[in-house]
Amino acid sequence: MAGLSLTQPLEKARDERPEGLFTVFGDRRRTNAQAVDRIARLAGALEGRGVGPGDRVAMLAANSDRFVEYVFATLWAGGVINPVNARWSAQEMAFSFTDSDTRVLIVDDAFAPMVAELRGLAPNLTHVIHAGDGAAPEGMEGWEALIAAHDPVADAGRSGDDMAALLYTGGTTGRPKGVMLSHAAIATCALSLTAAAPNGGDAPGLHVAPFFHIGGVGVIFQFAFRRAPQVIMPAFDPGEALRLIEAERIGDIFVVPTMLRWLLDHPDMARRDLSSLVSIRYGAAPIDTALLARAMKAIPTAGFMQVYGQTEFAPVVTCLPPDDHFGPGAESRLTSAGRPLPTATVRIVDEDRQPVPVGTVGEIAVKGPQQMLGYWNRPEETAKALSGGWLFTGDAGFMDAAGYLHVVDRVKDMIVTGGENVYSAEVENALSTMPGIAACAVVAAPDEVYGERVHAVIVPAPGAQIALDAVRDHCKASIAGYKAPRSISVVTELPLSPAGKVLKHVLRAELS
Secondary structure (H helix, E strand, O other): OOOOOOOHHHHHHHHHOOOOEEEEEOOEEEEHHHHHHHHHHHHHHHHHOOOOOOOEEEEEOOOOHHHHHHHHHHHHOOOEEEEOOOOOOHHHHHHHHHHHOOOEEEEOOOOHHHHHHHHHHOOOOOEEEEOOOOOOOOOOEEHHHHHHHOOOOOOOOOOOOOEEEEEEEOOOOOOOEEEEEEHHHHHHHHHHHHHHOOOOOOOOEEEOOOOOOHHHHHHHHHHHHHOOOEEEOOOOOHHHHHHHHHHHOOOEEEEOHHHHHHHHHOOOOOOOOOOOOOEEEEEOOOOOHHHHHHHHHHOOOOEEEEEEEOHHHOOEEEEEOHHHHOOOOHHHHOOOOOEEOOOOEEEEEOOOOOEOOOOOOEEEEEEOOOOOOEEOOOHHHHHHHEEOOEEEEEEEEEEOOOOOEEEEEOOOOEEEEOOEEEEHHHHHHHHOOOOOEEEEEEEEEEEOOOEEEEEEEEEEOOOOOOOHHHHHHHHHOOOOHHHOOOEEEEOOOOOEOOOOOEOHHHHHHHHO
């Protein structure tokens, strides 16, 4: 029997609501029938370029309706999506291409100038498709020309445990690692989250999170299963988001807390009609309770829902639905990450991975049909994360007596800044190559705008002068700009354990 498939909602939308709206991007509006026809033709083009079951296809681009077409066309052809973090350096991008043996890359106008460099770093890239609005540059094939030149092909019929997505995340070794997610995992999360709490139904949904993140691409599938028209912004702009909510009568949106703050602070906030909003989901970073209270007062028609998870669980583990934001006990519930989704089981374990009593802090473990297939080409890391049917998250937390999960710390060496995950090892590796730095440690510092910021504690070499601008410039030569330290401390020595390990909890305590 076939399992859950991420292309199934397309076929149902085409057959049952052919004239229903599928995507809105700028002046382009496509119906379900139009979109599925284009997707099936593009899938034919991908098949003609060697894409078959399980083959990876990458896209390096800003959010657009073509990005949504790429996602579904790749799956329709039987392939695996490999959306590229547009904020990475060329070296980081190339590593993901070579590690995954990705041979087809799609770029938009903004990233077309990087293609020559990427091809030099990743010679396995044999086909590059240009998804921009202008003429295709030399050595690339045009998006619209490919769609026009190919007949629609049948859905490849991949489903269940077949891999659907390879999503690269930061790694503790300083190298990105690919999380393998199946059709069933992503579809289960989309359906389970819809069942867990009220949402916008089939009212239009607004995309503001980048599609290269699970928090962005996952919402594509959530909207598709609900048959909600997908209104897409190329990048988050608070004024434009407010305009679109009013103009398109948006019912649902997912934001990170930083975005929510920018919306509330925008001068257009008071004059825009936001009454269509019935669902605002927030997550990916801690939220200040004062910010949440302000948002709930400013947008009273919307039910607010917090989500907690990680890429390895496709991604949502728990949610705090709108009803839990009010009433007796709300103050305590609002400090939690909510309760597990219907398809997730959570327990807290000690260092030996044995269950601990209610209220005791330990590592968060989760199991269910949403968990990843494993890490691509990383059998040892896969075995460490997946054991006995459980996914061990590396996050610390506790369960209270009412069954709410409280996350008290993240992976200790990970920083969540504006919804982006940064592993300290990546930044420390970059800093270690800078002349004048004798030793360093990277930790999270509280930040009013971004929740957390990347902070470097540096021991300079004798006679060296360390300046923040120089540190940032050096780091940005090898890692993404958002990973570069936003602040530094210069010290004479780092606190060390008897074993010589840096005591990062001491550094974090000094900054809190």
